[in-house]
Amino acid sequence: MVNFEGLGKYEDNVKTIGGRNILGSILFEKDDSRIILHTISGGQPLSPTSTSLTPLQTRWTLTAYFKPFSSRIIFTGISSYTLSPSPLKIIKQQDYWDSINLLPGGTYGAVNVVEGLKDFVDQVLFKGKVQRVGDDEIPYLIFRRAKDYTVRRYPETTWVKINYDRREEGYEGLGRIVKGYESKVLKPCRVDVDGDVKSMSWCIGFGEGGVDEGFIKCIEERGGEIVTEPERTVAILNIPEATPNTVKSAERKLINSVEVDGLKCVTSSALVFAQYDEVFKMGKRRVEVWKDVESIWN
Known part of the structure; x- marks a missing residue:
């Protein structure tokens, strides 16, 4: 979207996105814009006797709050x-976005600047309103915002888990177990289907020491199972509803998309989806299919 030469103009561009000059203070929120560097690779001699170096490559996540439309914009990719x-x-830097420049096999290629403008406008006008993590959700870091899916890293999490036959029974059972501690439950509700075994889990904390000991004791006394899961990297695909056929079809599509893009799924027989709304909510729902992937981000 931008081309320029010289260190001064490079610095001005960074200041604008960071909200640290006059134009930037109008467009972006200074305290809510950041770039996170994930990996650095390359920069090696082409051969033992060569003085030429391979290109240096970085992976990053850029987030900024676009003030005119109160929208969070997110770009992930490589430089x-x-x-x-x-x-x-x-002597040269070229940026590529996962949302428009990512090619089959995990390589990147240039596209028309119009594609970049479309992606930016789509976030500002439509997606940006919901790209902020809510206070009642498990926090996560976005590693990849691709065209059809997103990759997130979740911290270590603690869940209360029960098996169920009908989904409404799972909600009612978990509701009884956490009664009196509802404010400590974080979205989403996670469902794991492994053959004939179906389980539902609600997150009750994250990070070391993030769960109230009294809450855990209460859950165990009420028959709930406590499960602690390590940090995980998860590919996410949004779907309109959580019917069996929709979830299975979405999982196949998600696996194909991430593997075409050079990622590798973690082998698992369980079908996993997450729901952010009550089970009987009418109208549009927020449902996601989850698939663990091997991380290329450090």
């Missing part, structure tokens, strides 16, 4: 740096 070996310095 490729061309290096001059003597003296060692960066």
Whole structure:
């Protein structure tokens, strides 16, 4: 979307996105804009005797709050740096977004600037309103915002879990177990279907020491199972409803999309989806299919 030369203009661009100059203070919220660097690779000699270096590559997540439309915009992708070996310095930077530049196999290619503008406008006008993590949700870091799916990293989480036959029975059972502690439950409700065994879980805390000991004791006394899960990297696909056929079809689509893009799914027989709304809510619902993937982000 932008091209420029010179260190001064580079610095001005960073200040604008960070809300640290006059234009930036009008467009972006200073305290709510950041870039997170995940990995650095490359920069090696082309051969043992060569002075030329392979391009340096970084993976990153950029988030900013666009003030004119009260929208959160998120870009994930890579930057490729061309290096001059003597003296060692960066002579060119090319940025690629996962949402428009990602190609089959996990490579990246340039696209028309119109595609970038469409992606930006779509976030500002439509998606940006819901891209903020709610206070009642498990926090996560977005690693990849691709065209059809998202990859998130969740922290260590603690869940209360029960088996069920009918979904409404699962909600009622978990509701009885956490009665009096409802404010400590975080969205989403997670459902795991492994053959004939169906379980439903509600998150009751995250991170080390993030769960009230009295709450855990109460849950165990009421017959709930406590499950602690380590940090996980999950691919997410949004679906309109959680019917068996819809979830199964969405999982197949999700697996195909992430593997085409060069990621590898963690082998599991369980079908996992997450629901953010009550089981009997009318109208549009927020439902996600989850699939663990092997992380390429550190």
